[in-house]
Amino acid sequence: MKIEIIKCLQDNFSYLIIDEKTQIACVIDPSEAAPILNFLKNKKINLKYILNTHHHYDHVGGNSELKKKCNSLVVGFKGDKDRIPEIDILLEDNQIWKEDKFEAKIYHIPGHTTGHIAFHFFKEKKIFTGDTLFSLGCGRLFEGTYEQMFNSLKKIKKLPKDTKVYCGHEYTLQNSKFCLANDPENFKLKEKINKIKDYLKKNLPTVPTTLEDELECNIFLKADNLKTFSKLRDLKDNF
Numbered sequence: 338m339k340i341e342i343i344k345c346l347q348d349n350f351s352y353l354i355i356d357e358k359t360q361i362a363c364v365i366d367p368s369e370a371a372p373i374l375n376f377l378k379n380k381k382i383n384l385k386y387i388l389n390t391h392h393h394y395d396h397v398g399g400n401s402e403l404k405k406k407c408n409s410l411v412v413g414f415k416g417d418k419d420r421i422p423e424i425d426i427l428l429e430d431n432q433i434w435k436e437d438k439f440e441a442k443i444y445h446i447p448g449h450t451t452g453h454i455a456f457h458f459f460k461e462k463k464i465f466t467g468d469t470l471f472s473l474g475c476g477r478l479f480e481g482t483y484e485q486m487f488n489s490l491k492k493i494k495k496l497p498k499d500t501k502v503y504c505g506h507e508y509t510l511q512n513s514k515f516c517l518a519n520d521p522e523n524f525k526l527k528e529k530i531n532k533i534k535d536y537l538k539k540n541l542p543t544v545p546t547t548l549e550d551e552l553e554c555n556i557f558l559k560a561d562n563l564k565t566f567s568k569l570r571d572l573k574d575n576f
């Protein structure tokens with residue numbers, strides 16, 4: 338299974354998951370169709386599935402056009418069936434979504450929105466976290482409560498440490514400033530920041546990150562109780 342990172346809009350990441358043997362692919366959160374179609378041009382890849390983590394326009398904006406042009410099926414959370422454009426396959430919490438060579442466990446992780454989900458390709462140890470867990474940050478609470486977000490992150494924290502985390506936006510450098518301000522003695526964080534700056538200088542994405550890095554460096558994952566987490570979330574909104 339090969340992952341292609343495709344930059345969309347200002348700072349969004351869409352991902353193509355390609356089964357190299359069959360050339361069947363999924364796209365995660367196509368913000369817009371053009372960059373995806375551009376990548377697929379002159380390749381024999383069959384974009385069979387469009388997977389959405391949540392309904393925000395910068396994650397579903399390409400659904401309709403891709404579905405039309407590639408004949409794909411749109412896959413998303415059951416609870417968001419009325420706001421994910423062109424949805425075909427409805428998912429539930431804890432279900433395993435299995436099609437062709439793809440197999441992912443679905444986690445309902447509300448907080449950023451009430452219907453947010455993550456796709457965990459557990460055999461490959463890769464998780465697509467949308468706008469819930471970012472590298473060195475977490476999503477804003479648009480619809481959910483502090484407690485929902487705290488519990489959603491807790492679910493992700495339990496996964497194997499060598500899980501690769503693919504998030505929805507390139508916010509890592511900005512996020513790192515907040516982590517450092519609140520965790521100034523964290524040597525591992527400082528090391529990670531150097532690496533991040535290096536990637537960005539070369540115009541490379543800072544994703545994927547690993548769960549291990551995030552557990553050690555992401556201040557929102559280091560918060561071990563709801564009160565601390567909520568306070569950090571408020572502080573970050575005004576940082």
Ligand code: ZN
Nearest residue numbers: 391393449468
């Ligand atoms: Zn969002």
Ligand code: FE
Nearest residue numbers: 393395468505
């Ligand atoms: Fe987003």
